[in-house]
Amino acid sequence: MTRLNKKKIAVLGLATVMSATMFTGCKVSSDTPILGKILGLHSDEIFEVDRLVCSDNEYKLVFMNYVNKYKKDFGGKIDWEAQIDKETTLKDFIMKKVKDDMAVKYTISAMAETERVKLDKEDMKSINAMVEEYYGSLSGEEKEYFDSDMDVVISVYTNYYMADKVYNKATETVGDDISEEDARVAKIQYIRMSSDNTSQSQIISKLTSIAKDVNAGKRDFAREAKQLSEDDSVERIVKKNQAKTKLELEAFNVKKEKTSKVIQDGNNYYLIYCVDNYMKDETTANKTEMIEQAKKVAFKKKYDSFLKDTDYDFNTSEWEDIVPEDVENTKTSNLLEVYTNR
Numbered sequence: 001m002t003r004l005n006k007k008k009i010a011v012l013g014l015a016t017v018m019s020a021t022m023f024t025g026c027k028v029s030s031d032t033p034i035l036g037k038i039l040g041l042h043s044d045e046i047f048e049v050d051r052l053v054c055s056d057n058e059y060k061l062v063f064m065n066y067v068n069k070y071k072k073d074f075g076g077k078i079d080w081e082a083q084i085d086k087e088t089t090l091k092d093f094i095m096k097k098v099k100d101d102m103a104v105k106y107t108i109s110a111m112a113e114t115e116r117v118k119l120d121k122e123d124m125k126s127i128n129a130m131v132e133e134y135y136g137s138l139s140g141e142e143k144e145y146f147d148s149d150m151d152v153v154i155s156v157y158t159n160y161y162m163a164d165k166v167y168n169k170a171t172e173t174v175g176d177d178i179s180e181e182d183a184r185v186a187k188i189q190y191i192r193m194s195s196d197n198t199s200q201s202q203i204i205s206k207l208t209s210i211a212k213d214v215n216a217g218k219r220d221f222a223r224e225a226k227q228l229s230e231d232d233s234v235e236r237i238v239k240k241n242q243a244k245t246k247l248e249l250e251a252f253n254v255k256k257e258k259t260s261k262v263i264q265d266g267n268n269y270y271l272i273y274c275v276d277n278y279m280k281d282e283t284t285a286n287k288t289e290m291i292e293q294a295k296k297v298a299f300k301k302k303y304d305s306f307l308k309d310t311d312y313d314f315n316t317s318e319w320e321d322i323v324p325e326d327v328e329n330t331k332t333s334n335l336l337e338v339y340t341n342r
Helices: 014-020 056-073 090-109 121-136 140-145 150-170 200-215 221-228 246-251 280-308 316-320 335-341
Strands: 022-024 027-029 045-049 052-055 185-194 235-239 263-265 268-276 312-314
Touching: 045 056, 045 090, 045 316, 052 056, 052 090, 052 150, 056 090, 056 140, 056 150, 056 335, 090 150, 090 280, 121 150, 121 335, 150 280, 150 335, 185 200, 185 221, 185 246, 185 280, 200 221, 200 268, 221 268, 235 246, 246 263, 246 268
Parallel strands: none
Antiparallel strands: 022 027, 045 052, 045 312, 185 235, 185 268, 263 268
């Protein structure tokens, strides 16, 4: 068969995948596929990315795992032709999801040489432990479905592991410049009054009086806010990195258990009371989220650069023959759990 090497991804291909890819911890997953028509792969190969091939059996192993998980979640038998929406059946959905997830993981694994990443003895020790645990849990019928070869499990786990190592290596210093202050989270109570309903002078006078009394310990801000504010809610959690409005920006200038000055934003007037100007646990979580987002953005640039000159093929006809109806009398669905928990 003649092999067609493509230098660029098709219209809906991997050039856009990293914008949709979600990373949970250091594990890689995706909602976007490699797309393309096959003119060169062998019948026992599903796709190839930069000389890295995903075999038919590797694909079937992961596919079986996904199908079994859905069967378990839905309590056994499934109508794979059930419509998720007007254009998509449950079969369409699961086939696309497996293709998407595997394509992304193998593509990132294929970046190893570019990123100068290799697996060491400890890595292989971890991979072998996963393989033994998972392979040992399979029934004879399950092994037969993907040709009963332990090497198939080794290949899948190796590529998943390599993908994570490539991602971690490529982004290991990203986010080091993000500080606690950048990620600070505060809790505020506030009053909003609008000059559409009350005169400006009355609003300023009223809010100034409340601020004076609250700061002197003579009034409870929350009680005043519930009676006076024109918003249904009088309390908010604000993140400094997401602050855009005058209310949000000013919130980080107010000391704990103190009020702000009266803030004007168009026809709206605000008075802020700071319940907590540094929510420790929330700030830590927000910083982690900010770092992970920065890593995604940085990695996408590397990923897109890699794809510009990467050859790939996808065996559409072979892929279409792998259907959930063929995964019968199998139950094992812990492939990813074994990987994640190691």
